[in-house]
Amino acid sequence: MWRYLRAMSSIVTLSEFIMERQADFPYASGDLSRLLADIGIASKIVNHKVNKAGLQDILGAMESTNVQGETQMKLDVFADQALLNAVRWGGQVCGAASEENERYFAFDTETCRKSKYVILFDPLDGSSNIDVNVSIGTIFSVFRRKSSVGDLANVNDFLQRGAEQVAAGYVIYGSSTMLVYTTGHGVNGFTLEPSIGEFCLSHENMRIPEDGKIYSINEGNLYTCSKGVQTYVDWCRQNDKKTSRPYSARYIGSLVADFHRNLIKGGIYIYPGTEKNPEGKLRLQYECNPLAFIAEQAGGLATDGKQRIMDLQPKELHQRTPLFIGSKNMVERVHQMIAEYDQAEIKN
Numbered sequence: 001m002w003r004y005l006r007a008m009s010s011i012v013t014l015s016e017f018i019m020e021r022q023a024d025f026p027y028a029s030g031d032l033s034r035l036l037a038d039i040g041i042a043s044k045i046v047n048h049k050v051n052k053a054g055l056q057d058i059l060g061a062m063e064s065t066n067v068q069g070e071t072q073m074k075l076d077v078f079a080d081q082a083l084l085n086a087v088r089w090g091g092q093v094c095g096a097a098s099e100e101n102e103r104y105f106a107f108d109t110e111t112c113r114k115s116k117y118v119i120l121f122d123p124l125d126g127s128s129n130i131d132v133n134v135s136i137g138t139i140f141s142v143f144r145r146k147s148s149v150g151d152l153a154n155v156n157d158f159l160q161r162g163a164e165q166v167a168a169g170y171v172i173y174g175s176s177t178m179l180v181y182t183t184g185h186g187v188n189g190f191t192l193e194p195s196i197g198e199f200c201l202s203h204e205n206m207r208i209p210e211d212g213k214i215y216s217i218n219e220g221n222l223y224t225c226s227k228g229v230q231t232y233v234d235w236c237r238q239n240d241k242k243t244s245r246p247y248s249a250r251y252i253g254s255l256v257a258d259f260h261r262n263l264i265k266g267g268i269y270i271y272p273g274t275e276k277n278p279e280g281k282l283r284l285q286y287e288c289n290p291l292a293f294i295a296e297q298a299g300g301l302a303t304d305g306k307q308r309i310m311d312l313q314p315k316e317l318h319q320r321t322p323l324f325i326g327s328k329n330m331v332e333r334v335h336q337m338i339a340e341y342d343q344a345e346i347k348n
């Protein structure tokens with residue numbers, strides 16, 4: 001049917017694309033495809049609310065704080081609920097963990113217990129930007145469960161290395177709304193067409209340029225970062241025509257938006273360890289793993305400054321890690337500088 005519809009128009013919707021890709025795996029049961037479709041629907045609900053943020057008395061902070069002690073925004077809570085409801089009632093996962101909740105949820109319905117997957121997500125990343133109308137995003141990561149089908153999900157289902165992810169993606173609520181995802185076979189991007197309410201394929205087989213001219217870091221923290229990071233940022237600012245330096249500094253302060261721009265244009269995003277946050281600020285399972293999967297699938301790299309992000313073994317749900325992510329050559333260069341300068345510092 002979808003082939004017929006597709007022949008009738010040049011538009012490929014997210015659902016059509018997912019179905020088409022599923023046909024590439026004849027033994028697939030369709031559960032992952034249905035889960036991706038559920039996420040697409042939830043993100044449309046969130047998008048609708050985000051778009052109305054200024055109109056509906058929904059801006060601003062709630063009284064409550066989340067598990068990390070940060071003030072929760074009303075939209076954070078809304079997005080969290082929208083995603084949890086979509087995946088719980090969709091029945092394609094046995095459990096979910098979210099940046100906004102201290103514990104994971106094990107869904108105790110017959111359908112959920114029988115499902116093969118768990119999902120982890122940051123429902124609304126960059127939420128401190130909501131009040132000032134800057135792009136924000138949703139990030140998600142899907143794993144095959146470790147526990148037995150039929151049982152309740154347990155913590156080991158959520159503490160898996162990023163390399164075990166079966167799917168990951170993000171939605172950016174920007175000048176247009178886009179959903180970008182991978183199932184380990186490249187990266188594809190879909191733009192929400194508001195007149196038909198569908199995500200339509202707009203960025204097929206996304207590849208990040210091997211080199212870029214953009215570096216993204218909160219430079220206010222620079223002198224509290226390691227010598228290696230300082231040396232790299234200084235290198236980015238130096239004047240050298242041959243290597244197109246100085247690079248441009250671009251930092252929105254909204255990870256999805258910074259990552260998305262660098263994915264398309266080429267660049268590096270850095271959130272290193274700082275004096276205040278020695279392990280960095282970003283969360284391994286909700287933010288770093290899913291974006292690392294996308295970066296690698298698009299030809300880029302993601303590390304914590306020493307190791308591949310997706311090789312890190314999580315020890316707890318809300319674990320943080322430094323993040324260096326983006327164009328391959330840029331990540332490799334900062335790595336070399338970290339190895340050279342930070343090692344030297346340790347020896348002295």
Ligand code: AHM
Nearest residue numbers: 124125126127128218253254255256
């Ligand atoms: P959040 O998940 O609480 O929104 O925090 C994550 C955000 C990222 O989107 C962004 O890149 C980073 O925090 C900005 O941090 P900083 O203000 O320290 O530069």
Ligand code: MG
Nearest residue numbers: 122125126287
């Ligand atoms: Mg976040």
